[in-house]
Amino acid sequence: MSKSGKFSLYYFSSPQSFYPLAGALQPWFAALAAVLCAAGLYISFFVAPTDAQQGESYRIIFIHVPAAWMSMFLYLVMGFWSGVGLVLNTRLSSMVATALAPTGALFTFIALWTGALWGKPTWGTWWVWDARLTSELILLFLYIGFMALQAAIDDQRRADKAGAVLALVGVINIPIIYFSVQWWSTLHQGASVSMKSAPTMAATMLLGMLIMALGFWMYSIAATLARVRCVILERERHTDWVAAEIGGQK
């Protein structure tokens, strides 16, 4: 694929080669997301049993936990590509980080919203300023801050660099969110699923949650690929290949 004729990962680090690849992959991730979410919703509502303690209110878990996982995971991915862009000066890495932020912010919002609607019947309150909820709210502000900072700086390179520094500093918040339920006494329950011990929930409940998480993951990839294509067109508009690409569209 490269000039030497050998396949190279560097080939796809150029926006020009990544643009068609993203376009080719995007529909597949979108289709996978649709199938997984449909299967996950079916299990969530028609297979998983009623919870002995919480009744039917627990069914919020099937979107709450996957959304919360995605909110943290997407931030780590955004921080990673920001860091790569900062160190290696690869434009595509910064574009991917930029494209990840809105989807990450949306999943953070969903985690907070569904958490409030689950907290009300379970704890008797929509919101408390405990460690888990507060650190997740800070995550939302980090995403919004990243987007606002990048939008506020005209010079694209400087915008990428400033955004990357903010994203990397904010990464410290992720372990704080994750371990907050262990480090501080919080109203929020501990993890139902962890790497160390067996899950403390029925197998069909866990299955529904994991399939929904996979569905959200595939959705995030599809949305990010669609958005990075827009970002590439906007930022590379001075190149001949984008001119040719747009010429072909009309």
Added chain:
Amino acid sequence: MNWGNWQNFLAMGGYGLYVWGSYAVTLIVLIAEIVALVTRRRGVIEHLAKYYAARRRNDET
């Protein structure tokens, strides 16, 4: 899980407002993002087409 009828399914054992409030907002947010992405792509292509057309006109004159 057998709900028996639609009323039971919608009631969610008395938690209908919370459960459906969560799922409805999630659905709205994701659909809004998809619509925004489709609109943005159309907007970018339209904007750039005008931009290149203007540049061509400039080159000719």
